[in-house]
Amino acid sequence: MAKGVTIRWGQHGEGRVVTLPCRPSVSGSSEGTAALPQLIADCTPATFGHDGKDVYDPSYRLAGAMSAQDFTTDFCPYETGIIDMITQILMRWRGLRAELYKLNVYSGPSGMFKSHVDTPRGEKQVGSLVVCLPVAFQGGGLAVRHGGQQIVHEWSTFMTDEAASCVQWAAFYSDCEHEVLPVIEGHRVTLTYNLYLAHGTGLLAQGEWGIGGLQPAQLPLSQHLRDLLLAKPVLMPNGGYLGFDLTHLYPHTHPSLHAFVPQMLKGADLAVYEAVQAAGLTCVLGGCRNDHHFEQIDILDKLDAQDRRRRRNEVTGWGREAMVNALTPLRVDDSGDYHEQEVPLEESFDEVEVSKVKDLRARVAIRERITWVNVSGHDAAKELSFAGLAYGNQAELKVRYSNVALVAKVPNAAERGLKVV
């Protein structure tokens, strides 16, 4: 670990600093071995939640604690990639926000925290992250239990300089019981973070602190949609469907990646999705509306079913699951050619096999039931796909990116609380 982890704390005018692992004292500075005992001395006895109260009981928890507002650190779990790893493993691509909670010190010969489940801090908390800083200690395993299974994270450094120079970490879901086994010798210094479910990894997609976050309801499109839904005379009194051609290309021809497109929405497309959600509309992602490629015959049925489920409160509306993904992998043959089923114009239906006409009419009918909001005049939207080639011993078509459309269901006037005169 090249840089070390710096902790700064102390009252105004009495600021202190330690960089871990402790290096030989720099003369005249508090940085060095003397600063660590000071950090430990400045911690207060750690309490824990019991029956809704903070309790101090050294027979259950023997540790020191410093609250996040009383120190700063340059250690960043995002920068080190820890949050990305947790997001992938524990959250299956949903976003996660880590909030520094406490610094704790469990010291030998008996520092420990008996078996407990962390008190959730807010309904979006999904887990905890413990980061063990590079200070030498023995014992102090972190046992995490779930479903009759146990994992013990042994971070003990056995006093070797090499082991004591690493940052080690573990993350677990909030419902996992865990325990800090007794520290035999040395000091086990940890940073704990609360992990919250978020729209995206990091802070930008969160409006919770009232700053910086994207507020989808404030997006101009969201306001226009709400005005449209409440307009007089009533537009679409019997309800209907609004279609948006998305502006970016997505790998929905890929056999498995197509399932992730809702989580991959980019830039303006994400804003369209957020705005549609904020306006209270249910939506579905489907193939491009281009005349030749509108593949999903059942797209509107899927949308209607999702909307009914949402109205019955079976879908919470949280996260990307609220959008139906009707994308299916498009067929790409061995030569990499993409087989679209062309939908000819109605006039030329007689040239098509009779058996196909019913299906083709259904596709045309679906396109016509959707009111398209944006007219995709630009070439990129007309160009149906763009192939990314990867070269191995033979040119192999890896991923093909194609246009995608988002279709939102407009409820009827009564469902919108409007009277039709």
Ligand SMILES: O=C(O)CCC(=O)C(=O)O
């Ligand atoms: O330090 C650890 O490994 C876990 C600490 C813990 O369980 C807590 O602070 O709630």
Ligand SMILES: [Fe+2]
């Ligand atoms: Fe805990």
